[in-house]
Amino acid sequence: SMTNRQVCLVALCSLLILCTFIGSTQSARCCLNYIHKDKPISCKRVKDYSVQTINNSCDIDAIIFHMQGGKSRFLCADPASNFTLRVMQCIE
Template identity: 50%
Template sequence: MTSGRVFLLAALCSLFILTTFIDSTESARCCLCYSRRHLKCSRLLGYTIQTSTASCDIEAIIFHGKGTFICADPLSSHTQKLKRCLERRRP
């Protein structure tokens, strides 16, 4: 019975450490600067909005392409046009 409790405690500690590590690596993924590439709406799948937080220093629009993410300045007129284009394509 004691070895079962030790195993359970070890498993719970491992799970806690693993989830803490995964959360910290996810929050480290963010835009740190803007791309200068001009994108075509037809090649984009969608976008997400990044807000300024402790780990992400800038506000950004993250455009999603096939296997890629492009960081864009949310105040740029080109970025705004791409957002409107993607919103019109939404079902």
């Protein structure tokens, strides 16, 4: 039979695994819709971008622009749009 110490250790490990799993699912931010093309993005404000592909947690493909300053730190853009490609080119 297991001792009290072993029971505590198993419980602690289970809790740790659970917390890690919950944390990782919440940090997966998904774009749910795109910004409007008539809202211009200043190339100077874009620090970087990342690519979102459709997977278990995200419903659409998107380019996520990482912005500096201002209210929104992340902007979601349509990868098929010429406007998106222009902004990506000014980063590279």
